[in-house]
């Protein structure tokens with residue numbers, strides 16, 4: 465199979481998994497708490513993960529997987545490594561709020577190759593292949609270039625890490641007076657894609673796992689955006705959690721959030 469035909473098959477697997485998410489019946493949700501009452505997983509997270517891994521493994525039997533709901537993590541620097549969040553924004557999903565996404569990143573020997581983030585509720589499929597630009601439902605997207613005062617800033621609350629609550633809301637307060645407004649939408653992958661298509665100036669969160677941002681990072685990079693940590697350092701994808709600031713570098717600089 466050619467790389468493009470593999471990408472087409474991955475997109476088909478993501479779209480059909482989206483139908484599973486849309487069909488989830490409220491009474492049918494089996495919700496399990498992982499590390500806390502805020503860190504949830506459902507049978508649909510696991511079902512989507514299983515389907516995606518099976519579909520990709522059929523095409524690339526030697527592929528390695530780093531997926532949120534798998535305890536065993538593969539080699540993230542493998543020749544073909546897939547970093548998967550089957551439902552990013554599970555809390556939104558559990559509360560029937562939409563705004564959640566299937567996130568699949570394909571890294572080749574540690575380098576970004578292809579990323580897809582799909583919100584089945586909104587019918588929005590973001591994707592990007594390294595060097596070929598970023599798209600929303602096939603239309604090219606770019607980060608915003610309006611000033612911070614005219615921009616929405618998105619943030620995450622790092623809900624699994626209460627020790628970061630004060631830092632998070634201090635940063636929100638420092639930015640709120642300089643921007644048009646702030647939003648906490650609940651899916652890091654989608655937040656970064658909203659930045660990539662210019663809907664928001666930038667997004668930040670004090671800590672994320674690689675599956676939360678790996679695919680959206682590729683889309684953001686192809687849309688002209690920057691992905692750094694809260695110290696301003698470029699992020700090298702790894703199994704370690706990291707803070708994330710994603711957006712137009714001028715708007716990020718104007719906000720003063722780096723090393724605030």
Ligand code: LIP
Pocket residue numbers: 532549551552553554555620621622623624650651652653669672673676
């Ligand atoms: C979530 C992120 C969110 C973050 C949560 C969690 P999950 O992903 O999308 O932005 O605040 O801590 O990481 O767990 O729903 O896949």
